[in-house]
Amino acid sequence: MADLFAGLEALSFRRRSRRQAAIEATLIQVGGIGNKPKPKRRNKSPAVSGSPSGKPRTGGKPRTGFGPIDASLNDEWEKRRFLQVAGGGGGTGVSRTGSEARPGAAGDASAFTARPAADNLNARVRVASGSQAAVVKIASYAAGGSRVRALVQYQSRGGELPLERENGSKIAGSEGVAALATEWTNAGPEREPTKDVLRLTLTIEGEHYRGGAGLSAIEAGLRHALPGHRFAFAAEDRADGTTHVDLVMSAAARRQGETAKAMRIFDNRKSLSQLEERLDQSFGTDTDLDVHGFAHGVEGTARYLTQLTRGGTRVAQTMRLERNGSFAGSSTLIGHDANLKEARDWKRDLRSQEQRDVAHIILSAKPGTDSRAFVEAARAMLAREFAGHKYAFALHEDRQHSHIHAVVKMKAETGERLDPKIPDLQRWRETLAHEARERHIPMEALSRFERANPPGYKLKDIRRVERGIAPDNVRRRVDAVRDRAVHVPVREEGKQRASAALQGWREVEAITAKQSLEPVLAAGATRLYRADRPGAALTSAPLFTRDREAATRMAKRTGGSVSYIDVSPTQLSGLKPAHTDAFNQFVVSPELAAHRKPLDQPAPATILEFKDRATRAVMGAAQRATPRPIDTTGERNDMANLQTMRATFDDMNTQLNIVEQNLPADKLPELAAVRKKLEANQRDMIAAQENIERKRGSVEGDKYVEPKRHDFGNFVSEKRGETIRYSRLHEDSEIGKTAFVDTGKKVEIHEWKDRQAMLAAMKVSAEKWGSLTVTGTNSYKALVVELAAEHGFQIANPELQFQLKHETARLERLGTEPPGFAAGTIEKPVVPTEGQVLPPAQPAAQAVEKPLRTEAEISLALDTIRVRTENEAVRETRQADTSTQTNEKPFDGGGSDDHAYRTQSEAGAARRAENAVELDPTRPMPADVNQSLEVERLARDQAELLKGKREIEKVESQKKVHRQKQ
Incomplete structure (x- = not known):
């Protein structure tokens, strides 16, 4: 029996020795043995939770990771652990720097402020290998008990989701969540909110202030007394001969001039005494002022406007401001909704400030991420x-991806x-990415400039x-994020980061072409490789090795592939x-081997995509910085204006007069010769500009109608003083030349040869005046008549009535005659094959290459394609929205035709095709790899038409030349 126990003891000793040898080999591989241990850092100062800068201070690392192992081995491992990235075993990898190994460590304030170039390179490689981006953003702030309570109720879904606090305790139920909000806000604000709006009453005397005509006088007096302030007022005549003016105004005023x-x-x-003096100067010293009180923020403004309009039953006048602080005009407030809208419009001018109690922070992960590991991270x-x-934080999984809503109290226990x-924010993303990698979630804190992504939109925008x-700018911002449009930076800092990103992706492309890189390896883990034979089933005792080269050689011999698994120290x-x-090869259980993954390399297509996006961002920024060409009139192409030119020349002549007065007498003849030549050039330039403006078409109305913005897919509007300019919006989001300008009295058309610009300008004019009075060249008027007949516009010009009637009748005839073809399809001519005998009529027909369709038939077919494209865009957008809401996948079968699976990229491509042909069916649809088969067919049909x-136009041109020669 003693011999039996001695044998078992020897066997146990051999197993423990092999186990310890395997662990020591792992430590040698990661560089843990042979390095002198660093002394422990001792914090001499007392531990505090905050920092003098007011920024959140990073504390010690919480205990996370896998389950416990042997105490001695665990201590040794924690002492010698070393962070590593791709390169487990024999693979090629890039080591991390110390700042990434200890993100946010106490006493290392610059851990994330200046990320080394090597770290950025490693992050790009890992992203190209499939790592996701760390998303941490501040969604909002909240102040006051009601807002904090509403926020935590949203966070917990009305108490349905438990909230986990900083000490690990859980809060469940609506009552517990409300108690938490009360606890955080019970102390009250340390600083009172700003007083942003005040309500007061003026009692003024004077007959010119009474009645309907007196409103203009009151408005003029308030403008004089309150420059730069937002205000609204309502007046009421009293029996004693005075006028009672209720006034709501912003406490803050915009700056008047650059130096003010x-x-x-x-x-x-x-x-308040200074305010009273200003009002006395405008309305007289007999004016009585009664201040009712101050209020805070948009809510207070809405409450005061509601009191002013008596719940929306009283009409009030409100003033608008230009960007420079001058008054732009007045509008009328009618109804409660108008009060709310006006209060929100005042928000920026209020310059409101309020103590923030909590911050709402969102942490997001890609779909498919392990929710449990992400919560731990x-x-x-x-x-x-x-x-x-x-x-307190809670996990939300009601969307396709997991995301965590955290509410953090702004004030720490130390008072900071x-x-x-x-x-x-960058440091927070770095910390989240580090903690995620600790839990085998590939994640990197990569800037959006690395992927040329546009800035994110806010919850209120969507x-x-x-x-x-x-508004248009908000919709463009949301569409840019949804469609993953390339962001072209404007600021100098953004341009520099875009250039650095482009250079970085070029380096990644060069590195991956020379060496093979692996996915990220979590800290402390070991990567084991296996050569899988093609078609062979997994054995009951599969072998894995640390040596990647050995596995690769075996896979090449057998024609198989290499797979890998990452194991923790416990495993x-x-x-x-x-x-x-025994040192490199291990027998792995079938259960663990079933989790092996193919050895994926950084995808060349992903690298090329990111490099292409970075290139487009850099090139777009360079093009935007390049000034537009100058035409012969001395102005930019989209700013030719006779009035501006004359004013400029008058200023030049004034300056020359001043020079002439101070010039010596012997220099006067030389100056006179120069002025004579200059005046001749000015006359020629003015004559040329007058000729240009005579040819420029315009649509005039019978009265002035204040310009307002309209939404056209291919044009962008911009307010310039009292006018609104519409400029061409190209496919790359670049703003082109001015197409037409709405001045209020007329619509000036700069691009009168462009059918899209003409149609958009006529739509604006028809909405303003109904019937259109057009001025311009005969070619311009002919195009107006054609568009009016097609779209039903009314033309007021007497000389154009006969042409309009004739064009309308022609279109009606085309509409009633059977076209003899299917809309959107092309009839192909019969081409005789070799040896085929043609009928007698065919040679004559072949001698004259006449198109099979007339120009009218092609125009009708193009219009049919436009309608079909619009319907297809609506259908695909509806399908994409349904697929997003139901989390439908391509392999789900797609359901019915109305609810077939559709991606947002396909729907976006359909909408872009719709925008291209919306105003001009002859404009080619843009080529897009995301187009569906139906949109591709429509694009091909349009191209054939x-x-x-073009062939018809070529034939007509040849006929014209032939007639001229005769």
Whole structure:
């Protein structure tokens, strides 16, 4: 029996020795043995949770990771652990720097502020290998008990989702969530919110202030007294001969001029006395002023406007401001909705400030990410970055991707407050990415400039888009994010980062062409490789090796592939070493081997895509910085204006007069000769500009109608003083030349040869005046008549009535005659094959190459394609929205035809094709790899029709030349 126990003891000793040898070999591989241990850092100062800068201080690393192992081995491992990236085993890898190994460590304030170039290169490689981007953003702030309560209720879905606090405790139920909000806001604000709007009453005397005509006098007096302020007023005549004016105004005023200061009215005797003096100067010293009070923010403005209009039953006048602070005009407030809209419009001018109680922070992961591991990573990130602050978070999985909503109290236990800036957000992303990689989630904190992504939109933007009330700039911002449009930077910092990104992707392309890189390896893990034979089933005891080169050689011999698994220290210690090579080869259980993955390399297509996007961003920024060419009139192509030219020449002549007065007498003859030549050039230039403006078409109305913006897919509007300019919007989002200008009295058409610009300008004019009075050249008027007949516009010119009637009758005849072809399809001519005998009529027909369709038939077919494209865009957009809402996949079968699977990229391509042909059916649809088969067919049909149209034009041109020779 003693011999039996001795044998078992020897066997146990041999197994422990092989186990310890395997662990030591792993430590040698990662560089843990042979390095002198660094002394422990001792914090001499007392531990505090905040920092003097007011920024969130990073604390110690919370205990995370895998389950416990043997205590001695765990201590040794923690002492010698070393972060590594792609390159487990024999693979090629790039090592990380110390700042990434210890993100956000205490005492290392610059851990994330200046990321080394090598780290950026490694991050690009890992992203190209499939790593996701770390997403951390501040969604909003909240102040006050009601807002904080609403935020945590949204975070917990009304108490349905439990909230986890900073100490690990859970809060469940609506009552518990409300108690948390009360606890965080019970102390009250340390600083009172600003007083942004005041309501007052004026009692003025004078007959010219009474009645309907007196409103203009009151408005003029308020403009004089309140420059730069937003205000609204309502007047009421009293029986004693006075006029009672209720006034709501912003306390802050815009700066008047570049050197002036931005003024503000405060709730004190001195400031209110100055306001009273200004009102007395405008309305007289007999004016009585009664201040009712101040209010805060947009809510207070809406409340005061509601009191002014008596709940929306009283009409009030409100003033608009230009960008320079001058008054632009007045509008009328009618109804409660108008009060709310006006209050929101005042928001920027209020310059409101309020103490923030909590910050709403969102952490997101890609679809398919392990939710449990992501929650652990987020928990560690919050504990590290917001040590000393109270916070609560919850996981939301109601969308395609997992995301965590965290609410962090701004004030720490030490009294310090958060003041997050851009470097702080970057550090938070770095910390989240580090903690995610610790849990085998490939994640990198890569800037959006690396992928040329546009800036994100806010939650309020998408809600405005869904309600259909979003302005053009908001819709363009949302569409850019959804369509992954290339962001062209404007600021110098953005241009530099875009250039650095382009250079970085070029380096990645060069590196991957020379060497093979692997996906990221989590800290402490070991990568094992296996050569899989093609078509062979997994054995009951599969062998894996650390040596990647050996696995690659075997895979080449057998014609198979290489796969890998990443094992933790606990898993590695439980593996059985192989008899042939106990240090490098291990027997893995079939259950663990089933989780192996193919050895994916950085995808060349992904690298090329990112490099192409970076190139387009850099080139777009360079083109935008290049000034537009100057024409012979001395102005930019889209700013030719006779009035501006004359004013410029008058200023030049004034300056020459001043020079002449101070010039010596002997130099006067020389100056006179120069002026004579200059005046001749000015006359020629003015004559040329007058000729240009005579040819420029315009649409005039019978009265002035204040210009307002209209939404056209291919044009962008811009307010310039009292006018609105519409410029061409190209496919690359570049703004082109001015197409037409709405001046209020008339619509001036700059690009009168462009059918799209003409049609858009006529739509604006028809909405303003109904019937159109056109002026311009005969060619311009002919195009107006053609568009009016096609779209039903009314023309007021007497000399154009006969042409309009004739064109309308021609289109009606074309509409009633059977076209003899299917809309959108092309009839191909019969081409005789070799040896075929043609009928007698065919040779004559072949002698004259006459198109099979007339120009009218082609125009009708193009219009049919336009309608079909619009219908297809609507259908695909509806299908894409349904697929997004139902989380439908391509392999789901797609359901019915109305709810077939459709990606947002396909729907976006269909909408872009619709925008191309919306105003001009002859404009070719843009080529797009995301187009569906139906849109591609429509594009091909349109191309064939346009080719036939060009052939007709070529034949007509040849006939014209032939007639001229005769």
